[in-house]
Amino acid sequence: MNQSGDITLAEFIHYVREHEKKLQLVFASLDTDKDGRIKVHELIVAFRDLGVSITATEAQQLLKRSLFFLNAAAAYIYNLLSHGHP
Numbered sequence: 001m002n003q004s005g006d007i008t009l010a011e012f013i014h015y016v017r018e019h020e021k022k023l024q025l026v027f028a029s030l031d032t033d034k035d036g037r038i039k040v041h042e043l044i045v046a047f048r049d050l051g052v053s054i055t056a057t058e059a060q061q062l063l064k065r066s067l068f069f070l071n072a073a074a075a076y077i078y079n080l081l082s083h084g085h086p
């Protein structure tokens with residue numbers, strides 16, 4: 001980012017890719033059986049390793065909410081960029 005706060009397309013793409021890498025790392029660390037899916041059980045184990053106990057229902061809600069949040073954020077930015085408003 002320069003002093004005016006502008007970002008170039010190259011910077012934007014670099015930023016998105018860096019975040020994609022982090023998301024891939026997070027996904028890979030949660031997908032312990034490496035089947036390409038984060039299962040409720042895997043999320044429960046991940047939280048247990050952090051010392052947090054969550055139920056299967058809580059894990060399910062968390063998975064749904066994270067996808068909902070990512071989807072909503074992407075839709076918000078897309079609409080803002082294409083229509084000038086969310």
Ligand SMILES: [Ca+2]
Pocket residue numbers: 030031032033034035036037038039042
């Ligand atoms: Ca898995």
